[in-house]
Amino acid sequence: MDGSELAAQGLEQAQRLWEIAQGWLLSPAAWSQLGLLVVAYIFALLVARKLKPLATRLLTPPDMQDHAIAKMRRFVLIFVPLMLPLLAYGFTGIGESVTRSLFGSGAVIAFGKRVFLFLAVRILVREVIDDPLMKVLGRYILIPVAALYAIGLLEPAMLRLDETIVPLGNLSFSMLFAIRFVIVGGAIFWLGRWSNDQSTQFIKKQAEMRPAMRELIAKAIEIGIFGVAFLLLMNIMGISLTSLAVLTGVIGVGLGFGLQKIASNFISGVILLLEGQATVGDYVELDGGEAGTIIRMTARATILETYDGRWIVVPNEDFITTRVVNYSDSGSANRYEAPFSVSYDTDINKVPDIVEAAVAKHPGVLNEPFPPDCELRGFGESGVDFAVEIWVEGIDDGKNKFMSDVLFLIWNALKENGIEIPYPHRVIELKGAIETRSS
Structure with missing residues (x-):
């Protein structure tokens, strides 16, 4: 179909709509239905003003609640903005049955129902949906579909899309099929991702399970959910799984050549989760x-x-x-040692007791598997060398500064007991007479 034929069809459709509009303007029944539309909208507006605060108050759970019922209440709460157009749609439906019984027609009020439905869809996409993928699908597919339905052009548009065939090698499909595939696929995989997030949060809260087992179960659930979503999408769209045999073969060849590293990393990840090392x-x-x-x-x-x-x-x-x-930062003790020196004038027999008692006061130092142990390590050039061994829960870095705290405790304990911490001394020998020059 060329451009002139499309233009002719557009003019014909516009002329038909203009004739319908003229008929409505000259019809008392149409004016009666328009009045009912106005009344239905005003009544819906009044009811929504009363019900919205009540619904918001009843559906808003306390901030601290996080159980299933609280999550369900929060989920229902996000649909409160749809109350006004949906109430108007419902009241208009009641008015439509009345006008059809009185006048035998309800074209105007049916058009109003479709307009209210379009407004509900618009609010849904703009205010309710926050997922980026679903928002894009709603903005570029759902809202245009609702607009075409409101003005009565949805069926001609769908027929036109169904007649537009897109060739793809030996395969071909209509534009209508492609749009349906995108909508259904987006909805199914959004639901799958939401289900996966909920199940993952539930699994992560099971403290009695090993972390590795939690990760493994979460991954298995994720693979299962999206696998079922894929099969469900194929079934809904009427695509036979046998037709994917060629694609499966191509993927198998790809795994054998270019994707073997990805397969190796995936299997290694499963082994890590199973062993828990x-x-x-x-x-x-x-x-x-x-x-x-x-x-x-x-x-x-x-x-x-x-x-x-x-x-x-x-x-x-x-x-x-x-x-x-x-280093098992989450549940295994690690040993560190803090070296220090004391002066040769010190009674070194007192040093271990003083240092061990001071270091043991640190809240991060453990008594198991061993308490702090101060050992004599050697006799250095400037002083007697010691080191205190400690066991702590975690790594001495980041938020844990065990060694810094321990060295402060050692310093303060030695100072309080009058023990000198030496520093290097150097002796310089001068041989021969020193010449002096008089001015």
């Missing part, structure tokens, strides 16, 4: 020098956060094929 919250150090706290484990990589705020993305395969030091 490194999980979220652990502080790890790899052979390549990467070190940080694991904050997230994805299907492809593990994300480490350093204490200076940087994120390091490490492929899961590196955790399997290279040496990994796990």
